[in-house]
Amino acid sequence: MLMINVFVSSVSTEQIKNLHMRFQQLCGNEKTLRKEHLENIPTLADNPIKTEIIKAFFDKRNQHNNELGSYEEIGFEEFLMVMSHFRPPSIKTSAEEKAAMRKRKVRFLFNMHDTDGDGKITLEEYRKVGIVEGLLSESESIGQEVARAIADAAMLEVASTNVPNMVREVTKITLALFLHFACPQILKDLEMESRMYVRFLDMNTANLRCGK
C-alpha cells in the first residue's frame, strides 16, 4: 500500500474506490489482472497501439522501483501506479510537482518506445511495429519503407537536438536525451500536457463492459 500513498495525495478516496471497482470488474473472478483480461475489452480493440498500452501496464519500469522486465499479472497496486501517471494536476499543484509529473509522463512514453528495456531507444525500436508503424498502419498501402522513413526522420530529429555536454550517438536515444527533447518540445507547457490525463470521476459501472 506504499505506492497508494503517492497516489492518494492528490486523488480522493472516491476515485480510488472507483478504480478499484473497475479493476475488479476487469479481473472477473480472479484476484489479479492478466493481459488477456485487458485484451478482452471490446472498445480497446480498435486502438492501433493497443498492444503497447497493455504492455505498459505490465511493464515493471512503470512501477518506479528500478526493476526491469514485465509482470505476468498485476495487482491493484500496480494498476493504480500506472494510472497515477495520468492524474490531473489541480490548481494547487506546485511548479516542481508539475515538472515531476511531466517527467513521469515522458518516461512513460519512453518506456513505450524502449521495448527491450536497455534504457536506450534504437532506430529499430523507433521503427518497430507498434508505435510508428502502428500509428500509420491504418493506411494499408503505406508500405514499410515510408513508415521506416518517418521513423528515421523522427529519430534524427531527436538525435540532433542540441544538448550541451551530452554524448550522443545518432542511432540511439537515451532517456536523458529524450527527456531533454520531449520536455520543451513535446510536452509544451499547456497543450500536450493537458491531454495526457484522465479524470477518474464517478463511473457508471452499469455501462462498463469488458468482454464477458
Add this chain to the structure above:
Amino acid sequence: KDNTILAYPEDVPSNLPVFTMDYPRIQIPFEITLWMLLASFAKIGFHVYHKITIWVPESCLLISIGLIVGAIMHSVLEEPPAVLSSNVFFLYMLPPIVLDSGYFMPTRLFFENVGTVMWFAVVGTLWNSIGIGVSLFAICHIEAFGVQDINLQENLLFAAIISAVDPVAVLSVFEDISVNEQLYIVVFGECLFSDAVTVVLYSMFTFVAEMEVVEPEDVFLGVARFLVVGLGGMGFGVLFGFVAAFTTRFTSKVREIEPLLIFMFSYLAYLVAELFAISSIMAIVCCALTMKYYVEENVSQRSSTTIRHVVKMLGSISETLIFFFLGVVTITTEHEWNWGYILFTLLFTFLWRGLGVLVLTLIINPFRTIPFNMKDQFGLAYGGLRGAISFALAFTLPDSIGRKQLFITATIAVILFTVFLQGISIRPLIELINVRRTNRDVETINVEIHSRLMEHTMAGIEDLCGQWSHFYWKDKFMKFNNRILRRILIRDSRAESSIVALYKKLELQNAMEILDTVSGDISAAPSLKESTNPKKTFMAEDLKNMHDLLSKNMYKIRQRTVAFTSKHALPNDDQPREILIRRHANIRRSLRHGSFQSTIPRSQKYFSLPTGQNLGSKYPSVRRRYAGKLLKLNLQTQF
C-alpha cells in the same frame, strides 16, 4: 406645331453629342466602389509604416481615417451614404465577416473548449446585458441626469446592444504576442457567439420594448424563443453544411464553380435563417464549420485556395468598411449627449464585464482542463472591446424608442472609448503581466507522432477505466464520421493529404529545394525539352553534400501552420503545397530525360525518400480506417 415643341422644354441637342455624362445612372455602384477603394488605401497606408500597426490596432486607425473623412464631408455638407440601414448592414456587410471568422476557426481547439466558449458567450452576454440594463435603470431614477423617461425595457435593449464584444483588435494583439491558445479560442469564440446572442436579445427586447406591459408568461416565451433561435440556427447551419459538402462531391468536372457553391450555400444558410428570424450568425458559422472539413477534401487545390482568399477578402473589406463608417458617421450624425448617462454606461460596462469574467471563470474553472489563472482572466476581461455589431444595432433601433439619439451617441462613445483606450493599451499590459504564452516553434514529426501516440494512449486508458470524456466522444464521432459521413460526403475517401502524404510532399519539396541549390536551377530552365545535358554533372561529392544536407536540414526546414491563424492573414500551409506542385511539374519534366536518375548510385539512400521510387512517382492511393482518420482530422483541422 409650336405647342408640341413647347411641351418639351429641355434643350434638344441638334448634333450628335461627342461627350456626355450621366452620373445618376452609375451613382450607387460608383460610390460603393469608391468607398471600398478608399478604405483599402487606408489599409495599405497603415502597413507602409510597420511600427504603427504594432502599437495602434487597425480598427483605431480606420476609425481615425473615418473621422477625418467625416469631418471633410461634414464641412462640405455632404451626407454619408445610407450604408447603415438595417438591411444593408445585416444582409450585405455582416455575413462576410461572420463567414470569415467561422471558416478560419481552428476547429479542434474550438471543440476542445466548446463548453467554455458557449458558457462565456451565452451566459456572459446575458449577465452583461441584464446587469448593465438594470443598473442603468437604477440610475435613471436620479433626477439630475434627466433621463427618467427611459423605462426598463429600453434600458435592457440598450444594454443588449452594448454587450456584444468584438475583439478584432484584441485578437491581433493576442496573435502577435502568441498568447496561450486557450485564451485565444475563448475570446475568439466568445466574440462570434456573443454576436449571435446579442442579435437574439436585441430582437427580443425590441419586441418587448414596444409592449406596454410584460407578463410573466412573456418571460417564459422569451426563454423558449431564445432556445429555438439558437439551436435552430445551429441546425440550419449544419444542414446546409452537409448539403454543400454533398454537392461538392459531384463537381469534379466543373471545378470553376466550386468556390461559388461554397459561398452560395453559406449565404443561403444565412438568409434562410433570417427568413425564420432565427440566429443567422449561428447558422452561417455552423455551416462553415461543417462544410470546411469535407469540402476541403473534395475540392481541387486551386478552388480551395480561391475559397480561402475570397473569404478573407470579403471579410476584411467588410470589417474595414464598417470601422471606416463608424468614424464617418460619428461626425455627421446628430448627437445627444448626456454626461451622466454616458459616463455611467462606460462605468457599468467595465464593471459588469470584470465581474462577469470573475464569476463565470470561478464557476467554469473546475470543469476545465487548464484552468484560467488571474492573468488569463484579466486578458479576458480587458479584451472585451465593442465594435461593429453594437454600432449597427444602435443604428437600426426603431424610431419608436424615444431616446434613440442618446443611445446612438452612448454606443459610439463606448465603442470609441474601448477601441481606442483598451485597444491601444492592451498590448503593453498583456506583455507586462506576462500572460502565458504558447510555444509556437516549428513543429516537427515527433510532435505529430507523439501527439497521436498520446491521443491513442489516452483513448486506450479511458477505455480501460471505462471513462467517458471528450476523447471518448471524439472517438465515437470519428467512427461515425468515417463509417457514414465520409462515405456519403466525400468523393473518394482517398487521402489527398494524409499525414504520410504530407510528409512525402514536404520531403519532396525540401529535396527539390536542395536540388535547386546544388544543381543550379533545374526548374527555371526554360525549355526543358532541349536540355539533354543538365547544367552540371553530379559529382560524387555533390551527392554526398546533398545527402548530408538532406539528413541534417530536411527536418528542420519543415513548415507547419500554426494551430490558429491570424485574423488578417491567410494560413500559410499553401506555400509548401504550391511550391511543391509547381516544382513537381518542372522536375518531372526535367527528370524524364533520366539524367539525374541514373547518376545516383543505389547505395546513396535519401533518408526519407521511399526507396525504389523516383522523385516523380505518384503516391499510391490510401485507404484508411479508424485511427488514420484521427491523424488526418488533426492535420486538417490544424489548417
